[in-house]
Amino acid sequence: QLKNTFYERRVYRHRVTLSILILLVMTMIVVGRYSQLQISDYDIYKTQSDRNRIQLLPIAPKRGLIFDRNGLLLAENIPSYTLTVVKERVQSLDDTLAVINEIIPLSDDDIEQFRKRLSRRRPYEAVPLKFRVSDEDIAKLAVNRYRVPGVEIDAQLVRHYPQGELFSHMLGYVGRISEREVDVIDPVNYSGTHHIGKIGLEKYYEELLHGTVGYQNVESNAHGRILRVLERHDPLPGGDITLSVDAYVQEVAYEALKGQRGAIVALNPRTGGVIAMVSAPGYDTNLFVNGISTADYNALQNDPDLPLYNRALQGQYPPASTIKPIWGLAGLHYGVVTPTTRIYDPGWFSLPDDSRKYRDWKRGGHGTSVNLEQAVVQSCDVYFYELAYKLGIDRLHSFATRFGLGDVTGIDNTNERAGLMPSREWKEKIRGGHWYPGETINVGIGQGFMLATPLQLAVATSVIASRGELRAPRLVAAVGDGPVASAPLLGKMENVSNAQWDVVTHSMEQVVNSAQGTGRGLKAGLTYRMAAKSGTAQVVGIAAGQKYDSSALHARNRDHALFIAFAPADDPQIAVAVVIENGEHGGSVAGPAARKVIDAYLLGKPVPEIVPETDSSGPVLGALAGAEANE
Numbered sequence: 001q002l003k004n005t006f007y008e009r010r011v012y013r014h015r016v017t018l019s020i021l022i023l024l025v026m027t028m029i030v031v032g033r034y035s036q037l038q039i040s041d042y043d044i045y046k047t048q049s050d051r052n053r054i055q056l057l058p059i060a061p062k063r064g065l066i067f068d069r070n071g072l073l074l075a076e077n078i079p080s081y082t083l084t085v086v087k088e089r090v091q092s093l094d095d096t097l098a099v100i101n102e103i104i105p106l107s108d109d110d111i112e113q114f115r116k117r118l119s120r121r122r123p124y125e126a127v128p129l130k131f132r133v134s135d136e137d138i139a140k141l142a143v144n145r146y147r148v149p150g151v152e153i154d155a156q157l158v159r160h161y162p163q164g165e166l167f168s169h170m171l172g173y174v175g176r177i178s179e180r181e182v183d184v185i186d187p188v189n190y191s192g193t194h195h196i197g198k199i200g201l202e203k204y205y206e207e208l209l210h211g212t213v214g215y216q217n218v219e220s221n222a223h224g225r226i227l228r229v230l231e232r233h234d235p236l237p238g239g240d241i242t243l244s245v246d247a248y249v250q251e252v253a254y255e256a257l258k259g260q261r262g263a264i265v266a267l268n269p270r271t272g273g274v275i276a277m278v279s280a281p282g283y284d285t286n287l288f289v290n291g292i293s294t295a296d297y298n299a300l301q302n303d304p305d306l307p308l309y310n311r312a313l314q315g316q317y318p319p320a321s322t323i324k325p326i327w328g329l330a331g332l333h334y335g336v337v338t339p340t341t342r343i344y345d346p347g348w349f350s351l352p353d354d355s356r357k358y359r360d361w362k363r364g365g366h367g368t369s370v371n372l373e374q375a376v377v378q379s380c381d382v383y384f385y386e387l388a389y390k391l392g393i394d395r396l397h398s399f400a401t402r403f404g405l406g407d408v409t410g411i412d413n414t415n416e417r418a419g420l421m422p423s424r425e426w427k428e429k430i431r432g433g434h435w436y437p438g439e440t441i442n443v444g445i446g447q448g449f450m451l452a453t454p455l456q457l458a459v460a461t462s463v464i465a466s467r468g469e470l471r472a473p474r475l476v477a478a479v480g481d482g483p484v485a486s487a488p489l490l491g492k493m494e495n496v497s498n499a500q501w502d503v504v505t506h507s508m509e510q511v512v513n514s515a516q517g518t519g520r521g522l523k524a525g526l527t528y529r530m531a532a533k534s535g536t537a538q539v540v541g542i543a544a545g546q547k548y549d550s551s552a553l554h555a556r557n558r559d560h561a562l563f564i565a566f567a568p569a570d571d572p573q574i575a576v577a578v579v580i581e582n583g584e585h586g587g588s589v590a591g592p593a594a595r596k597v598i599d600a601y602l603l604g605k606p607v608p609e610i611v612p613e614t615d616s617s618g619p620v621l622g623a624l625a626g627a628e629a630n631e
Helices: 002-040 042-053 093-103 108-119 135-143 164-171 200-204 206-210 247-256 294-301 320-333 372-377 381-401 424-431 437-444 454-465 498-513 586-603
Strands: 054-059 073-085 127-130 151-160 173-176 195-199 214-220 226-233 241-243 262-267 274-280 343-345 367-370 469-471 476-479 489-492 531-537 560-567 574-580
Touching: 054 226, 073 093, 073 135, 073 164, 093 135, 108 127, 135 151, 164 200, 164 247, 164 274, 173 200, 195 200, 195 206, 200 206, 247 262, 247 274, 247 586, 262 454, 262 586, 274 586, 320 372, 320 381, 320 454, 320 498, 320 531, 320 560, 320 586, 343 381, 372 381, 372 498, 381 437, 454 469, 454 498, 454 560, 454 574, 498 531, 531 586, 560 586, 574 586
Parallel strands: none
Antiparallel strands: 054 214, 073 127, 073 151, 173 195, 214 226, 241 476, 262 274, 262 574, 343 367, 469 489, 531 560, 560 574
16 A cells, blocks of 8 residues: 555656646747747748738829910819729629629629739739729718728829810820830829820820829738828929910811811911811720720720821821922922912923823813913912922922921820822832822822821911921920920021012912912912912812712812911911811811901900802813823
């Protein structure tokens, strides 16, 4: 019995000792681990903890505003609410989307675009799921917030264009950042930003308008809700820009084209500033800001009038007779003609040793004694056939480029086209053939291969108005409070005399003032001196000797109406170019539109309805027939 007691005590002591040792070891392990966590690895785990608790959130900058010359707001930012999701705060993304769809409806496009944005996001970045969330939907989400952790309503400023389609082609629009754009933008500066300039001024001045991103350090709970802001660095807003454009003149120009397809461009010949630039029809750019619907986009894309097409910068048209003042000046400059040089116009012109006839628009011609002024005033084709033949394509090409033809103007906008001023080299390179004299004849009346945009025609008119100063047109007049320098002077025609400019300017004045002028219908009530030239550009050729019959042609195959003008002729302040597709007569269709724009700018008030006389200059009768390959 004693032995058993002794043995049991001994076993008990061993067990107690072992238990104490085990407890001590475990305690040491716990203390050691605790020391490692709290001392050795403190910085590591604190950082990891802070990452879960503290976030660095970007603050998108406010996009710069756009004003017209008088301070009228053309592009603004308005509050809008966006439903966003932080993936790291969501246990099951699919389940969360399903719950959200029960609360407020999500379209297939919403989900598809969300998943695309999700693949491009940064960690803990709030990804937009639905834009333009209504107050009613916000209230529904608030009631069900406990069901959707990681989902927030984000208040943002989004772009809005209060003038609608009036400035659509000029301003362009912003839209959601695409996958392609993600690869080229600065990911840091565009964090928190969902929109970028897509076209027009919005794209051209994107860097200026966007601004610089800010950020804030915030503490959040396990559900992602922000508890407090620890640190904040405000973003730098984008720069505001003021245009040289006059919104009133812009509206008058757009109304002048109402129901028609075409473009009007008005410039200040002294500075190169754009006064008005419209393309009709336009479209509502607000549709694109947060993603246009498929139905709306298809309606615009399939519209036969092509509202998305910027005719002012991209439309390329034969300049037709609007080129004649420039060719007249070229003839004077090169000494090929003088103001008193007269030609006989029987109604047609033939090249030496060629029986083919290039006909005048006027049957029977303009008589036995036609000088340069009469040729411009009455738009005599035969005079300019002969003048072009004597000048030759080399001199015509060289002279035209000094008026900005055949190359982009350099305007501060996007997608401008260069038009075409043909040359021997161009023909050889593009067409793989020689240049023929008959092709020079076509260029003499602004037809054939020759093409110009409405903007180029306005620039060329400004060069005439300023007596040889070629400037790159500019839309932006000021950035913030600081003015922008005038458009750079690209060239100055020093070697053309004032006397030669006088002849051309006076001839263009007589287009309006003379009883035989093709723009005589615009003279009524005119309170300033206007210099102008009309043009009628063929869309389809007609056979030699065949009379132009618009009633026999499809409406889209009828001639284009063109008109250029500047005023006052003795102190030019505005130069205008008008192109109306299938308008048929420059003087009586495009001319009144130009008059309205000039009146609006110079007089600053609405103008009475202009009822023009019938245009005396019709389309060329078979002028192009057989003219393509005369040797």
